[in-house]
Amino acid sequence: MEAMKKDLSPKKQRFVEFIQNFTDVNKRAPTFQEIMNGLKIRSLGTVNWYVRELEHSGSLKRSGASNTKRALMIPEQKQNTGSLPLLGLIAAGYPLEAIENRESIEVPLSYAYSENYVLRVKGDSMIDDNIQDGDYVIVRQQASAENGQTVVAFINNEATLKRYYPKPDGIELHPRNPAYTVIRIGAEDEFKIGGVVLAVFRRYE
Amino acid sequence: MEAMKKDLSPKKQRFVEFIQNFTDVNKRAPTFQEIMNGLKIRSLGTVNWYVRELEHSGSLKRSGASNTKRALMIPEQKQNTGSLPLLGLIAAGYPLEAIENRESIEVPLSYAYSENYVLRVKGDSMIDDNIQDGDYVIVRQQASAENGQTVVAFINNEATLKRYYPKPDGIELHPRNPAYTVIRIGAEDEFKIGGVVLAVFRRYE
DNA sequence: TCAAATACTCGTAAGTTACTCGTAAGAAAT
DNA sequence: ATTTCTTACGAGTAACTTACGAGTATTTGA
The missing domain is CATH 2.10.109.10 (Umud Fragment, subunit A)
Structure with missing residues (x-):
């Protein structure tokens, strides 16, 4: 039906945007460590918390099975939004x-x-x-x-x-x-x- | 299926409009504190009073469960046509x-x-x-x-x-x-x- | 015109949620 | 088989929401 657009908290939004951007620039998904450094987070636990959280809310998926590396990805955006690049x-x-x-x-x-x-x-x-x-x-x-x-x-x-x-x-x-x-x-x-x-x-x- | 426009008191109306404005500009709902500052109210209790009041009258809803942060929202009827009069x-x-x-x-x-x-x-x-x-x-x-x-x-x-x-x-x-x-x-x-x-x-x- | 009801305001504190930390064990990739 | 990543756990804190009790303006209505 409709692409459900969860409105994320500012921090979660920033997290998703970072992954989006990183993937765009480097042609591959970031590791947890890279996210940690990039977002100035001091603990992998925190990164993990975000991943679980966002995955649960559907704002983040992974390309492979569990434990696969560099597998984070942003699910396809909605199509007919009437927007241009x-x-x-x-x-x-x-x-x-x-x-x-x-x-x-x-x-x-x-x-x-x-x-x-x-x-x-x-x-x-x-x-x-x-x-x-x-x-x-x-x-x-x-x-x-x-x-x-x-x-x-x-x-x-x-x-x-x-x-x-x-x-x-x-x-x-x-x-x-x-x-x-x-x-x-x-x-x-x-x-x-x-x-x-x-x-x-x-x-x- | 008509937009039910409760006639609110001027102050309540201003309150609702502030939330609408804030959400529009900041792409996210305000916290009680932000409403307080924005509306020059001096107490969170007052903000809370408005929220309860307006929620009860149906002029205000929240996106999440109770206690969720930044969850205030105006029940909105989006037009599907993408055009305005x-x-x-x-x-x-x-x-x-x-x-x-x-x-x-x-x-x-x-x-x-x-x-x-x-x-x-x-x-x-x-x-x-x-x-x-x-x-x-x-x-x-x-x-x-x-x-x-x-x-x-x-x-x-x-x-x-x-x-x-x-x-x-x-x-x-x-x-x-x-x-x-x-x-x-x-x-x-x-x-x-x-x-x-x-x-x-x-x-x- | 006074009293009573209604509409709003205050300050504070307790209760929840959203996020953060450090560390270490487990799984995949080289 | 070593290194590179992901997951798990437990505990902590800052950011927010909610509760409470008492008070002050403004409107109603007799």
Whole structure:
């Protein structure tokens, strides 16, 4: 039926996240000892307590039988949640900054397709488009764009958000705010479209 | 199958709203102590009194057994559609403008609760907050707010989006952009909170 | 208009839960 | 057969919830 989402205590949550992250980075599950060091716990007993506890509540499983080493794993997450992966941080004029532990961000159902992804805006470099620090941008991954669409553009490995205007004599990128300057892509520039911007999302706390 | 809205006393209502807020912001329920601090109550006994009272009236439940920590929760009816009603147009300094045919707007699942609604921003009156014409604002309906939260405020029947700062000598409303002026609510002003702003959403075409 | 009921508040302390520790024996992997 | 990991146990503590008794504002109603 439904994936039961136990709401875990902060500490248990941190525990699960550590395992998730470790597995992600090292391509294998941590040992109890590694968890202990990583979380600054001073006793294996404590680690064991967490494992039992979380296993019992279904938030943690193991790939092998009992006693198997490095067997801890996070059970599959729910599928149709209407969320997209947060791929990185974008700041105009800088390369995309990847994110360590892959987060996922909930979006309206109509955006929840596999070719879409989310970027988080860092800094106020897009303030002229009324996009501010911390905003999320929903993007559809594609290499081409229509005239006038807002795209994630990579120019010489620097990322930015601009309107796309192909012209006979080259590509123009316009800021949404006409008070700012137009960028013209020259032959010497390396240029790539990272996707089309579908929406901007800002969470107030 | 209708949401049973007990009419609670203002104080009890504020209590419930605080828990809702806290859970929303912190992704976990508050402890009694945290409620105490947040609501400027000076005794755990008082908090406990509220909890018992509200639990008895059905306005509050707990996720675990008795004595479990951080278990307070508002019985909630989540909508399955992932969309919210668009209640009207908001433009700073004008009354809310109702919408003829009630539309509904898709939102991230985590916002799809029955106490939430959506407003559309009309004009550029909120441009200083980086909210522009056509943006959607997701709001949770409630009459109280915490210090510093962004609220939909009605002052003498004019609607606006501001940060809420209750002070000993009256309420202050701050624009998010510090370059603009602070509003002070006087005794002669009619003031009401229409809800707390949870998010802003902008669709690019 | 006064009394009585109701709604809320206080401080403290006892009772539970959630987590922590150290150590050591048992099982798997090399 | 040694090393690397997992499990077991018992005891302790900090973080939280609940109980209790008494008190003060606010509303009701006669």
